[in-house]
Amino acid sequence: SSLQSASLARVKPSATLAVTAQARELKRQGRDVIGLGAGEPDFDTPDNVKAAAIEAINRGETKYTDADGMPELKAAIVAKFARENGLSYETNQIHVASGGKPVIYNALVATLNPGDEVIVPAPYWVSYPDMVLLAGGEPVTVIGQEADGFKLRPEVLDAAITPRTKWIILNSPSNPTGAAYTRAELEALAEVLRKHPQVWILTDDMYEHLVYGFDYVTIAQVAPDLYDRTLTVNGVSKAYAMTGWRIGYAGGPKPLIDLMRKVASQTTSNPSSISQWAAVEALNGPQDFLPVRAAAFEKRRDLVVSMLNQAAGIRCPKPEGAFYVYPSIEGLIGKTAPSGVVIADDEIFTAELLNAEGVAVVQGAAFGLSPYFRISYATSDAVLEEACTRIQRFCASLK
Numbered sequence: 001s002s003l004q005s006a007s008l009a010r011v012k013p014s015a016t017l018a019v020t021a022q023a024r025e026l027k028r029q030g031r032d033v034i035g036l037g038a039g040e041p042d043f044d045t046p047d048n049v050k051a052a053a054i055e056a057i058n059r060g061e062t063k064y065t066d067a068d069g070m071p072e073l074k075a076a077i078v079a080k081f082a083r084e085n086g087l088s089y090e091t092n093q094i095h096v097a098s099g100g101k102p103v104i105y106n107a108l109v110a111t112l113n114p115g116d117e118v119i120v121p122a123p124y125w126v127s128y129p130d131m132v133l134l135a136g137g138e139p140v141t142v143i144g145q146e147a148d149g150f151k152l153r154p155e156v157l158d159a160a161i162t163p164r165t166k167w168i169i170l171n172s173p174s175n176p177t178g179a180a181y182t183r184a185e186l187e188a189l190a191e192v193l194r195k196h197p198q199v200w201i202l203t204d205d206m207y208e209h210l211v212y213g214f215d216y217v218t219i220a221q222v223a224p225d226l227y228d229r230t231l232t233v234n235g236v237s238k239a240y241a242m243t244g245w246r247i248g249y250a251g252g253p254k255p256l257i258d259l260m261r262k263v264a265s266q267t268t269s270n271p272s273s274i275s276q277w278a279a280v281e282a283l284n285g286p287q288d289f290l291p292v293r294a295a296a297f298e299k300r301r302d303l304v305v306s307m308l309n310q311a312a313g314i315r316c317p318k319p320e321g322a323f324y325v326y327p328s329i330e331g332l333i334g335k336t337a338p339s340g341v342v343i344a345d346d347e348i349f350t351a352e353l354l355n356a357e358g359v360a361v362v363q364g365a366a367f368g369l370s371p372y373f374r375i376s377y378a379t380s381d382a383v384l385e386e387a388c389t390r391i392q393r394f395c396a397s398l399k
């Protein structure tokens, strides 16, 4: 019999982590590689946040906390949801875990039975379908077309819902497309969800603070009548450049939060007490650097979109947020690289780009929509310019 469990056998390893590892290995071999694969801000964690963690250590805040987060952090999260999203939660409606990823997994594991369906709009963050599979559910992929800004249309959602649908996962701004839903677009999806009271809504708002000239809203705010079946997920990883600290959180209906606490209490227990104190400072402390960083990302988005659209055969939409673009390589399919390899799909494109020019990006196939690729522009303007110049040169070399 196989060592691997049947449920884990359904899961594939993260493609974005694989690209990052491949780029790191080529670098180790002395190749000049630019990695645009990882979804991580290049900024440092703010000094006040670091100081709060050091003070927490010195105060001896180094013990177990409540499994799903300490009261001080839950209070800071309650205040954040009220201040930024107009959402009202009690502290017993808050779940904290070691990152947004485990928050989402805890929700799925707490609620999915074999055969339960979870609607995952593509292009999707790579982990959603695999977390659903590991939790015993069935991901149901629905496609957001480039012409619609890669966003889910209400009639497509409606057609995908069955009596077995347990969840729909929304992610705005999106990893990998950067697309963000307007109030009107969320209202239209809410209108569909009203007709299907068995469907729960998981909204992953991790990139909330990274929007460019765009009014951010989340679905529980737009459709308060869906509040009782919406889990609003967020975290400090992206907004506060705290990916390594591992703190994510969610607000939701108490019965769901109770189930998620039960999962955490028998698996992970609490996320690091020190990181929790750092997150308290991140959420309660000064917020003025957020628009400054967003402005820097906006400049990078504009640079990358402009340079990619000047690459032969690439078409790059201009997204509303996050730090990703999702260009089409439709115009390059069937061409031949100097190596003699035919660009048959986006996986071959990204492999050839890495070989020829040392630029690591992730193939659209990993996110459920081809022929595209994802660039993370969370790196310096100089590096982005060099990377885009290489991509232009590579595209020009295809015959």
Ligand code: PLP
Pocket (backbone or CB within 6 Å): 039, 098, 099, 100, 101, 102, 125, 171, 174, 175, 204, 206, 235, 236, 237, 243, 246, 247, 248
């Ligand atoms: N959700 C989305 C859409 C993400 O892109 C990421 C990170 O890449 C996460 C959640 C996970 O965040 P964390 O690092 O807090 O687990």
